[in-house]
Amino acid sequence: MKTVPSSYYVHLQQLQEVDFVILELTLYLDTHPNDIESIKQYNHYVKERHKLKEQFEKNYGPLTNFGYSYTKQPWEWKSSPWPWQV
Structure with a gap:
């Protein structure tokens, strides 16, 4: 298994926290589509x-493949830790 610096996990957690907030706001806005403050959030x-x-x-390196993330040269997807490796 590939090793990653501890900062990797800190930054990954930040992304996961923001993803959680976005998901919760999405669910809320599905039932409250005119809430301007929530849309701003x-x-x-x-x-x-x-x-x-x-x-x-x-x-x-890239978080995802299939066109959702840019890559540098050489192709990075194979050298980055894959989600199931961290």
Whole structure:
């Protein structure tokens, strides 16, 4: 199994926390589609997730494949820890 620095887990947890908030807001907005403050929160966390994901991938490689993440040269997907390896 590949080893990763402890900061990898800190940054991964940050992404997971933001993903949780986005999911909860999505479920809430499904039943409260006119709640402007929640829509603002949702958009804020989507923007934050984009930044966190970009920084994570810059430091550790792509999180996903199939066109959802950019890659550097050479192809990074095979050299990054895969989700089931961490």
